[in-house]
């Protein structure tokens with residue numbers, strides 16, 4: 001479904017992605033773990049298309065997406081939510097979701113005129129709002145929504161485009177324990193055929209939702225395996241020693 005081949009990226013003399021390769025099967029839940037500065041967001045940006053790799057290849061369903069823009073990749077089914085909020089502040093939760101749903105259905109050209117009446121768009125908004133637990137907040141302006149709700153909306157925007165592959169960069173960064181718990185539920189409630197790649201700091205989330213875990217350190221894949229294999233791995237333990245003790 002998603003294949004990354006020997007991806008490399010340097011900023012000047014600093015190599016931040018080193019020969020990164022992995023393959024995601026359709027419907028797989030993959031978590032990419034790594035400490036601060038490991039190169040996770042840099043990798044994410046190359047997948048999304050906001051950053052051009054120095055070398056290597058990225059394939060979606062066997063076809064290279066290297067030359068494609070962010071929106072062209074989205075049309076190939078690759079959708080994402082960011083580590084930082086990227087929302088229309090003055091619009092309501094519903095309007096934000098509508099714009100994403102309309103864009104996902106190729107109706108972007110006449111968004112304002114038709115989206116509010118478009119049955120398919122409205123149905124998508126209703127479904128997604130339920131998935132990300134924002135049904136009660138649909139008419140709230142984004143600017144008055146809590147940080148946690150905004151993070152849920154971020155995921156909702158990505159889902160509203162009806163992606164085949166959902167990419168998320170630290171979806172739980174900065175949110176409290178209750179939100180994290182509801183986020184775990186959200187991930188478990190996603191359609192099983194959706195392929196999901198999550199970049200995370202939080203090992204609990206990785207162990208809870210991942211089919212496989214890839215560990216990045218200094219831009220390099222140092223480990224890949226199931227959650228159980230990851231738990232028992234010495235390299236991973238050394239990298240994460242502090243967190244592991246804290247979580248024990």
Ligand SMILES: Nc1ncnc2c1ncn2[C@@H]1O[C@H](COP(=O)(O)OP(=O)(O)OP(=O)(O)O)[C@@H](O)[C@H]1O
Pocket residue numbers: 011014016034035036037038039040041042043201
């Ligand atoms: N545009 C840039 N120019 C130069 N160096 C950069 C640039 N973007 C990132 N870096 C460097 O690349 C390395 C990896 O950064 P990146 O943001 O990908 O890490 P990360 O794993 O996402 O970290 P975090 O867990 O803090 O989000 C860091 O050393 C960072 O300083």
Ligand SMILES: [Mg+2]
Pocket residue numbers: 040041042083
């Ligand atoms: Mg990051």
